[in-house]
Amino acid sequence: MRERILITVAVVLALTGVARAQPPSPDGLAAARRLVATMKLPEQYKAMLPTILLGIKPALVQDRPEIERDYDAMAAAVSDAYAPFYDAMVDGVSALYANTFTVDELRQIEAFYRSAVGQKFLAEAPALAQRREIIVQDIGRKAGDELKARLTDSLRQKGHRL
Known part of the structure; x- marks a missing residue:
């Protein structure tokens, strides 16, 4: 933070x-x-x-x-x-x-x-930003893990030792 x-x-x-x-x-x-x-x-x-x-x-x-x-x-x-x-x-x-x-x-x-909705947005924005960051980091980490696993498998199939 x-x-x-x-x-x-x-x-x-x-x-x-x-x-x-x-x-x-x-x-x-x-x-x-x-x-x-x-x-x-x-x-x-x-x-x-x-x-x-x-x-x-x-x-x-x-x-x-x-x-x-x-x-x-x-x-x-x-x-x-x-x-x-x-x-x-x-x-x-x-x-x-x-x-x-x-x-x-x-x-x-x-x-x-x-406006009322604008004021609500301003009030909620910090908490939403924190939660949004958690979601993005979590999905990004999962994507990185998945891509690493796929690339590792592909490289091993080509005969590389990892």
Whole structure:
């Protein structure tokens, strides 16, 4: 889970650079910002900080209690240093959406997310994503096992020793 969040941060930061290549229209950017807020993405980005800090902690603390105490005390103050990254995520994703969709499309998407079914989708999306990932990994593992067995048999039939 932590790795997925860190990958998401990296992708969002990479997209921030891509989104800056073409400045979106002011109307498009405003509509995209409203959509981003409606989708509750800012809250999700803010919630990533504790996971980021937990990912950094083992490398810095190195199982030393004296460092861990200081790290934990300092971690709360680090949230100010996270603010520019958080802002960059919101800005980058807003620009990405503004460059991808028309103002009218952004308004339609926002209307969906404001609807009852859109709100339910937003509420269920994290759990669905986790369950979807489990399904995909499980089936992918089974496919890999099956393909490996078939390829092993085929290679043995050709006289290869495996």
